[in-house]
Amino acid sequence: MTDATPRDVRDVYGRQYRIGEDARELTGHSRRWQLWATWACMVAISPLQYSFGSAALGLQSSRSWGAVETMWLLALFVACQALVAIPAAWIHRVRRATPTQLVVLGGVFAAVGLTTLAHVDSYVVVVLGYAVVGGAGAGLVYSACITTAARWFPDRRTATIGFVTGGFACGAVPSIALLTVFDSAGGQRLVFDLTALVALLVVLTAGGVLKDPPRHWWPADIDAQAWAVDRKLNRSYPHNLPAIRYYRPAEAMRTGALPLMWLTLALSTALSLFGIAFVVSYAIEANLGTAVAGFAAGLLAAVNGLGRSFAAGLSDRFGRRRVLAAVLMIEGFTHVGLVLAGESGAGVAFVLCAMFAGLGGGAFYAIMANLVLEFFGENSLLQNQAILYSAKAAGGLVGIGVAAGVVAAVGYRPLFLGAGLLGLFTALIVRFLKQPGRPALPVRPQLGTPVAGAVRPGE
Numbered sequence: 383m384t385d386a387t388p389r390d391v392r393d394v395y396g397r398q399y400r401i402g403e404d405a406r407e408l409t410g411h412s413r414r415w416q417l418w419a420t421w422a423c424m425v426a427i428s429p430l431q432y433s434f435g436s437a438a439l440g441l442q443s444s445r446s447w448g449a450v451e452t453m454w455l456l457a458l459f460v461a462c463q464a465l466v467a468i469p470a471a472w473i474h475r476v477r478r479a480t481p482t483q484l485v486v487l488g489g490v491f492a493a494v495g496l497t498t499l500a501h502v503d504s505y506v507v508v509v510l511g512y513a514v515v516g517g518a519g520a521g522l523v524y525s526a527c528i529t530t531a532a533r534w535f536p537d538r539r540t541a542t543i544g545f546v547t548g549g550f551a552c553g554a555v556p557s558i559a560l561l562t563v564f565d566s567a568g569g570q571r572l573v574f575d576l577t578a579l580v581a582l583l584v585v586l587t588a589g590g591v592l593k594d595p596p597r598h599w600w601p602a603d604i605d606a607q608a609w610a611v612d613r614k615l616n617r618s619y620p621h622n623l624p625a626i627r628y629y630r631p632a633e634a635m636r637t638g639a640l641p642l643m644w645l646t647l648a649l650s651t652a653l654s655l656f657g658i659a660f661v662v663s664y665a666i667e668a669n670l671g672t673a674v675a676g677f678a679a680g681l682l683a684a685v686n687g688l689g690r691s692f693a694a695g696l697s698d699r700f701g702r703r704r705v706l707a708a709v710l711m712i713e714g715f716t717h718v719g720l721v722l723a724g725e726s727g728a729g730v731a732f733v734l735c736a737m738f739a740g741l742g743g744g745a746f747y748a749i750m751a752n753l754v755l756e757f758f759g760e761n762s763l764l765q766n767q768a769i770l771y772s773a774k775a776a777g778g779l780v781g782i783g784v785a786a787g788v789v790a791a792v793g794y795r796p797l798f799l800g801a802g803l804l805g806l807f808t809a810l811i812v813r814f815l816k817q818p819g820r821p822a823l824p825v826r827p828q829l830g831t832p833v834a835g836a837v838r839p840g841e
């Protein structure tokens with residue numbers, strides 16, 4: 383039994399915790415219900431983004447769209463999804479809407495987007511229905527789910543965000559498999575209709591469970607003050623230290639750290655989305671066959687989702703920046719590997735490279751979401767995270783839309799090689815990410831005033 387009377391506690395860093403309220407008293411269920419409900423909602427909307435690459439060739443043939451036009455649909459979808467995160471974060475923070483309201487509205491929009499993609503031939507209408515409405519719906523669900531889950535698991539924040547956002551990737555695996563099998567125009571319509579129905583049913587069911595905890599809520603069975611300093615309780619300590627102070631968005635921008643993080647995420651996202659969008663069409667272009675293309679896309683999405691929690695746990699143990707640089711290097715090398723495998727006709731190697739590209743292409747989301755907290759504090763966390771996540775819009779427009787035009791002009795090989803180099807370059811940028819206000823302390827000879835009467839070495 384815990385004391386039901388809430389009380390405020392502060393740790394040695396000045397962070398505030400609200401202790402004394404059990405999740406069952408607040409919601410009627412354990413906090414794990416919130417975790418699984420948010421994950422289920424993310425799984426339900428994942429075909430909007432991660433299945434598009436598998437459907438792109440079929441959309442081109444059945445709708446008479448060009449390859450560039452088709453891929454710009456996905457680019458605009460990603461941009462709308464990312465930009466909606468900013469107003470959604472504000473609405474959520476000021477309690478103008480509950481997570482259930484945001485998720486249900488977003489789920490309805492997502493179903494509209496999938497249905498539009500299934501049945502509408504007009505390109506302009508598909509832009510509005512899929513890219514704008516569907517993208518906005520995905521953004522509402524994404525923002526509300528990761529925020530709600532993180533608030534219920536402040537003691538395991540990184541792994542929680544990795545797990546929940548992972549649902550947004552691995553949930554598309556069944557629809558990718560179905561699109562590979564039913565590759566006709568009628569088959570695609572059936573798959574998108576089915577995914578729209580599932581999305582609607584899941585968000586109406588699981589979304590109704592969602593509820594925000596009180597501000598600064600903390601699980602009563604964990605000693606917050608000990609957790610802040612004890613590495614046995616908190617695996618993230620001492621590799622990931624808390625923010626020196628709270629930074630408002632304008633202050634965070636002036637430090638230079640948030641703009642550099644934005645650039646890092648924009649480049650990382652462009653690289654990741656490029657692989658998601660073009661791995662299927664590149665496999666077909668390289669004459670590896672639809673089976674290899676489907677396996678590559680499915681494993682990329684699955685590992686993209688499942689690998690996020692794994693990478694998040696490693697970042698707790700070894701430091702966020704170190705693991706972030708490692709996954710971006712993996713992402714870069716595997717894009718080069720995709721070119722080598724595609725040019726040599728090695729289907730198995732191509733699938734394996736796509737799998738590791740998925741690992742690198744998803745892990746950085748959860749890590750960077752927590753870097754915002756550890757760099758700039760909690761008071762303006764949602765606003766700062768929304769600014770950072772808007773970098774996905776730029777990454778989507780460049781990594782999918784602009785890349786589609788370049789692919790049409792020069793082919794896949796130069797783009798995949800360039801993407802590999804971009805991953806390595808982005809990994810180098812990570813070393814310049816420094817926590818604002820915390821000075822670097824290089825190891826230097828310790829100088830001081832000699833102590834009278836001390837015995838010197840050699841005497």
